Amino acid sequence: MDRVTTKGTSHAERVFRVQRAFISLGGGEHRLADIARAADLDDSTVSRILTSGTYDNTFVRAGRGRYQLGSSAADLGFHALTADNLSGDETQETLQALRRQTERSLVFLYGKAPLRIAGRQCLDMAVGDSDLAELGMTPRDVLTVTRSLRTGASGRTILAYLSEEIQQRVADSPVPAEAGPGVYRDAESLLASLGDIRDQGYALGYQECMTGWNSVAAPVMWDDTIMGAVLMLQPKDTMPKAPQSYIDATLTAAARLSRLGNLRPTAQ
Template sequence: MTSTISTVPGQRHDKPASAASKAFAVQQAFTRISATGSVHSLRGIAAAAGLDDATTHRILQTGVEDRTFEQVGRGRYRLGTGTALAGLQAMADAPSPASTHSTLVTLHEATGGLVLLYVLSPFGGAKRLCTDYAIGDTDPAEVGMTAEDVVSVSRSLRTGASGRVILAYLPQKIRDLVLAEDVPPTAGPGVIRCNERLADSLAEVRRLGFAIGRQECMLGWDSVAAPVFWQGSIMGSVLLLRPANDMPTDLRPMIYHTRKAAEEISQLTPAPMAPVA
């Protein structure tokens, strides 16, 4: 998908002054116009960066050499693998497993529920992966959790509270791709199949800062989930699971403890939390 847009409505960007700031402006321009596709024209990139075409062209060509950008055909560009590698290097400062696990254990002890930590995985399409959990002495098999539940159903961002709180803060382009996916056939009876209702639920997540799931991923299990941010970007979610017949009518304590855990994990890094537009 290509883009020939020349501006982004409703956004105003001052022209960068130094050479370094101009280079960063070009890289950030791809994020500003990402909703229109992954491949963009020179003119569209220049307009989003607030630069003239000649300056933008020089920066893009320099970036092609170190794989920050990739030229696709004549006069069209997209972000290159060098950008992803830089992101991986930055991940070295992410919260340690030991510090996050202690937060999950505290949430489990405070609520008596099963607690899972999901992280966003963009490789092979946006999805979520469970990287840690705190379930006490519970055997997942004894409560009906199978490998299929963990690997296939839980993977989709459109299925369950933990997926929806991640999806809510992703760029619109990625949200559209996820909404185009099929609902996993083994999802629970409460899964939101209508894309219009799902989109409405994402707006509600952004307004409230959490999501409630009623047997979305698995039959007989309700959930509360809250987003985890890292340096201002959505990176995952904390999920609290309890049997539907054991979930309290008053969910405020469950919501409070789940949000507190997610905020604590987010604050393990120095940058403040902020949703991605």
């Protein structure tokens, strides 16, 4: 009989819990029942997540009722070899604290995408029971799609600390079709915004990635190297302009994640 749990009611959070279950179980293949137990979710929910994940190779069916992580998960693992402190309980606590301090906004942690120098990928989030469909994206988009640095406060924040060559390449690239009405459409204004981000230490986005949503983003830096960005989203009707308290809270979260990285163990 399937077990029932009330934890993790957001679909995106359930997907993350299944991914984390493989970490607690160790490498190799595992039975669906064991994965469900480790994720503290019912078998049918985990079965749907695993089946969906096989289409983009996040998970691989290793035999009847047995699964293992696939190459898409390996991409994240590759990134984690150099960014292992951008995961875990303390990171999630930081994102949840930011969500509370900004009236239960939607909070994401983006990192530089593995194997793609000019992209970003979601590493973690704090969205509560929110359905990401309201953002115009599916959980698969958030978890597996590498997104351009051409749009969005988090994308521009990461781009601001990359080389001028990369900045120019991204600025000259087409604006993604799914961008919101506030996107920087010409290269000159986009590049000028990067200087402002470096000067003030954060970015503001006004319906930049998605219609109807405004945002604040701040950089996560390790040893003066950009590793990612913390992003908080609020509906534009709720947050027509980001209050200073929201900006300060986002900066505090990014600074805490930066400290985690700077305290990471070094090779002996």
